[in-house]
Amino acid sequence: MTQTASILDGKATALAVRETVAAKVATLVAAGVHPGLRVVLVGDDPASEVYVRNKDRAATQAGIDVATIKLPANTSQADLLAEVERLNEDPAVSGILVQLPLPKGLDEAQVVCAIAPEKDVDGLHPANVAALVLGTPGLVSCTPAGCIELLDRSGIDLAGKHVVIVGRSQLVGKPLAQLALARNATVTICHSRTQNLAEHVGRADVIAAAVGVAKLIQGDWVKPGAVVLDVGINRGEDGKLVGDVDFEGASKNASAITPVPGGIGPMTIAMLLSNTVLAAARQAGKAHLIED
Numbered sequence: 001m002t003q004t005a006s007i008l009d010g011k012a013t014a015l016a017v018r019e020t021v022a023a024k025v026a027t028l029v030a031a032g033v034h035p036g037l038r039v040v041l042v043g044d045d046p047a048s049e050v051y052v053r054n055k056d057r058a059a060t061q062a063g064i065d066v067a068t069i070k071l072p073a074n075t076s077q078a079d080l081l082a083e084v085e086r087l088n089e090d091p092a093v094s095g096i097l098v099q100l101p102l103p104k105g106l107d108e109a110q111v112v113c114a115i116a117p118e119k120d121v122d123g124l125h126p127a128n129v130a131a132l133v134l135g136t137p138g139l140v141s142c143t144p145a146g147c148i149e150l151l152d153r154s155g156i157d158l159a160g161k162h163v164v165i166v167g168r169s170q171l172v173g174k175p176l177a178q179l180a181l182a183r184n185a186t187v188t189i190c191h192s193r194t195q196n197l198a199e200h201v202g203r204a205d206v207i208a209a210a211v212g213v214a215k216l217i218q219g220d221w222v223k224p225g226a227v228v229l230d231v232g233i234n235r236g237e238d239g240k241l242v243g244d245v246d247f248e249g250a251s252k253n254a255s256a257i258t259p260v261p262g263g264i265g266p267m268t269i270a271m272l273l274s275n276t277v278l279a280a281a282r283q284a285g286k287a288h289l290i291e292d
């Protein structure tokens with residue numbers, strides 16, 4: 001029998017998250033705290049420009065004081081670090097996001113380390129990575145946080161499940177593994193050197209694909225009833241956006257699957273707004289006002 005997966009609608013769920021965030025912004029503003037976000041875009045990578053524009057618009061709609069700081073591709077490391085330092089010291093700025101990847105020649109790790117951890121709404125600073133591993137309060141990377149939020153709001157519990165993550169990036173794979181572990185999942189991380197990828201994926205109750213290779217995960221690898229999170233955003237040969245999973249094929253086996261676009265992408269933006277509001281509240285000593 002052919003099963004047809006239900007769609008995990010990230011777009012609709014992200015809108016619900018953004019409404020919650022907007023309400024929290026209103027609460028904070030009434031208490032004299034205005035969450036502020038600064039997005040730093042270096043160079044003119046077209047994909048990054050689209051992402052940054054979407055983040056800026058969503059933040060504005062939530063009532064966050066947002067500005068995008070555009071720097072030329074030939075910006076020096078020292079000038080970029082000086083900009084980050086200026087934002088660290090600006091009390092109107094609660095959250096700082098430096099869009100990645102940076103142009104060649106700039107040291108991303110050093111830039112990320114320069115961001116004040118309490119303003120690091122991307123959750124990439126070593127202090128926030130450590131907090132995630134230790135289970136102490138910090139800021140969690142937006143895309144993996146969006147994956148978990150989407151599962152939570154779809155009523156999918158990870159406890160005891162086998163989560164197979166394909167991709168080991170700092171931005172998605174590694175932090176998602178920690179979040180899934182914290183939800184009591186059994187976690188496997190696969191990557192470019194993994195042997196017998198299909199067999200690992202075939203054992204998953206939940207598959208999270210975050211490698212950036214169009215349709216790498218084939219439909220017949222997916223165990224009947226598995227849940228599929230497709231984090232990939234790739235351009236297909238026809239110019240359309242496609243994920244890391246063969247959506248058509250996987251839909252026949254999965255019980256639930258995220259589409260591309262309209263799946264994890266919108267959730268990433270929603271979690272950025274959520275992190276910004278949390279950061280603002282904590283910096284003002286008013287986190288209690290926005291606790292769920």
Ligand code: GUN
Binds near residue numbers: 143268
């Ligand atoms: N580039 C692609 N995704 C992201 C993200 O979540 N944060 C940043 N800073 N850059 C990205």
